[in-house]
Amino acid sequence: MSETVIVKNVYKKYKMHSKPSEKLLDVILPGGYGEDFYALQDISFTAKKGDVIGLVGVNGSGKSTLSNIIAGVVPPTSGTVETIGQTSLIAIASGLNNQLSGRDNIELKCLMLGFTKKEIKEMEPEIIEFADIGKFIDQPVKKYSSGMKSRLGFAISVTVNPDILVVDEALSVGDQAFAQKSKNKMFEFKEKGKTIFFVSHSMGQIKEFCDSALWLEYGEIKDYGPVKEVIPEYEKFLKKYKAMTKEEQRKFREEVMRKQSGPAATLGK
Ligand SMILES: Nc1ncnc2c1ncn2[C@@H]1O[C@H](COP(=O)(O)OP(=O)(O)OP(=O)(O)O)[C@@H](O)[C@H]1O
Numbered sequence: 281m282s283e284t285v286i287v288k289n290v291y292k293k294y295k296m297h298s299k300p301s302e303k304l305l306d307v308i309l310p311g312g313y314g315e316d317f318y319a320l321q322d323i324s325f326t327a328k329k330g331d332v333i334g335l336v337g338v339n340g341s342g343k344s345t346l347s348n349i350i351a352g353v354v355p356p357t358s359g360t361v362e363t364i365g366q367t368s369l370i371a372i373a374s375g376l377n378n379q380l381s382g383r384d385n386i387e388l389k390c391l392m393l394g395f396t397k398k399e400i401k402e403m404e405p406e407i408i409e410f411a412d413i414g415k416f417i418d419q420p421v422k423k424y425s426s427g428m429k430s431r432l433g434f435a436i437s438v439t440v441n442p443d444i445l446v447v448d449e450a451l452s453v454g455d456q457a458f459a460q461k462s463k464n465k466m467f468e469f470k471e472k473g474k475t476i477f478f479v480s481h482s483m484g485q486i487k488e489f490c491d492s493a494l495w496l497e498y499g500e501i502k503d504y505g506p507v508k509e510v511i512p513e514y515e516k517f518l519k520k521y522k523a524m525t526k527e528e529q530r531k532f533r534e535e536v537m538r539k540q541s542g543p544a545a546t547l548g549k
Pocket residue numbers: 294295318319337338339340341342343344345346
């Protein structure tokens with residue numbers, strides 16, 4: 281089947297700052313300021329039409345960074361991401377403009393996705409019905425609860441009917457009825473053969489919904505393959521990881537990253 285997402289040698293570098301003044305120096309100095317930190321290192325993989333891929337990894341392993349890069353919200357520092365088709369990111373912080381009303385946000389987000397005003401007017405009722413936030417649709421988003429924001433974000437992202445969906449923990453928010461409605465929509469997309477990336481800390485959700493899993497370990501791909509093969513290994517690791525003290529977890533992270541720092545440092549990125 282045809283490839284829809286091709287990720288090649290992707291690195292994402294952030295600068296570490298311990299004080300606001302360092303952030304300022306980073307902006308004004310020509311070479312920037314702060315120690316380099318790699319949230320992603322040399323990530324390469326492909327996904328095909330119909331693939332439903334669970335992104336797993338402990339906190340800070342780079343799942344959100346990779347989701348945002350696949351969705352085109354954040355650029356990689358180096359490397360390339362090719363997506364074939366319309367990509368839509370569903371995330372808790374779904375990039376809504378707080379000053380604008382829900383209705384204006386629908387228009388803005390859809391315009392940014394390349395829809396015409398006429399197309400947006402046609403999609404609007406469906407989005408509003410799915411979001412189910414009543415009269416709040418004409419209120420500024422800053423007055424919304426976090427649940428309402430995610431409902432609106434989710435409704436926009438699914439109604440535009442994307443080919444590639446990146447879902448970052450969105451299904452765990454909101455009330456029971458909305459969670460079920462979102463879940464049904466995701467299964468409908470799966471049936472339609474879309475490419476879906478699904479970030480979750482719930483192995484139950486990953487096993488229920490995904491066919492393959494991509495396991496990130498502090499910025500690198502530890503494993504990528506069928507859920508049945510990757511998740512049991514990840515669960516074994518998680519059991520050990522969760523039994524560690526905070527200090528042991530910190531040391532474990534440092535040890536993994538120390539082994540990784542060689543290639544990134546020599547690449548000079
Ligand atoms: N804008 C940023 N500036 C600096 N560091 C960042 C930035 N965004 C993410 N990071 C760092 O990159 C690493 C990966 O973060 P990311 O949020 O992608 O991980 P994650 O696997 O999604 O974690 P979680 O499960 O906790 O959401 C973390 O160490 C994080 O602190």
